[in-house]
Amino acid sequence: MIAPANPNKAVILVSGGLDSATTLAIAKSQGYACYALSFDYGQRHRVELQAARQITNQLGVIEHKFIQLNLDNIGGSALTDMRIEVPITGITHQIPITYVPARNTIFLALALGWAEVLSAYDLFMGVNAVDYSGYPDCRPEFIMAFEKMANLATKAGVEGHPFKIHTPLINLKKTQIIQAGLRLGIDYSLTISCYQANSTGYACGVCDACRLRAEGFRVLGIADPTRYLTQSL
């Protein structure tokens, strides 16, 4: 596919998972000059950063920046405090302990800083509020409030270059996200969604992220390229 001409730069948050890979492919398909940003934040599933690197290599970006940030210094989540176990019994209606306090606010804030330096006024984030873990900072009302805040916070924002936070997946089902990504040529075997993937990239198969991902492929009847340690629990 030939992307439409688009002279604009965009900063895309790339975790290494399925959703952010799809988001990057969408930004590419819209012709943006893509700058990928990943965070080495003390996450349990740090192996996802290798996936992030493979994804940006496959899809192609102008630059891929990694920011180091010790959120394990703050803790308070099963993803940043190794003493707290990742739940494996299925998705509930409560905000789970894998919620990382203020994570998307922190990630978007850093993306905003880099975007302003780049004169990139478009930010892309693969948040989803349908097939998700119930995190408050994945919802449209959060994204809208962040965007409004960003345009009061920055020199660019107050001088007539407003930032736009694009969340192309926010209202999609996991099946729709996978279909969109496959149409755009993503190799999902490169991506890692699992909250506790091991150091060789094998997924647990039973955390919320694994369940949401596996269910998406299952409903579509498409072979799931994820390398699972177990699928039988």
Added chain:
Amino acid sequence: MIAPANPNKAVILVSGGLDSATTLAIAKSQGYACYALSFDYGQRHRVELQAARQITNQLGVIEHKFIQLNLDNIGGSALTDMRIEVPITGITHQIPITYVPARNTIFLALALGWAEVLSAYDLFMGVNAVDYSGYPDCRPEFIMAFEKMANLATKAGVEGHPFKIHTPLINLKKTQIIQAGLRLGIDYSLTISCYQANSTGYACGVCDACRLRAEGFRVLGIADPTRYLTQSL
């Protein structure tokens, strides 16, 4: 002074400068259990962190956390890119090159994360929109937008524990800030405001931060305890 009984925890951003020291003293005077947060963010005036440590030692806090964050990896400011010189010719009506893209958004986002882990719903920041460098992220409209966003972003916010961002200095003149701090017993000789203080804590005397600070003491007719390299330029 005996602080009023206040069972609440607060997170206070402490840079090592005059304003944040005063803000910490105000939070202490209101009886909060104070948790100080400082950032080693690749700033030119990294020596301010030594001042931050001395201030929290003098005033007393429950904990003083330092977060490392390489904003020099992003650059775009005279404070985080050593190739860009700090202006020394006086304050203008434009946003100066010492503006660090999205800095207060980033700092408040990290403070929010720590506050949520602590169950601290009060955050204090010494921003000022009167005698200041014109940074957009020091203005009341930014603070209000951040607070609104924070309460949509967080588990605590959506579950009935809203965060409040306190900015007790925001409408004060520098003279009023100094007077408030002196009443609360601050030793301003411990603080460092200069954007390019040297490694032994001497201030340049000619950057915007030095000029605002020196003018405050001068108008009050109070001896300025700052150690300046020069006051004659």
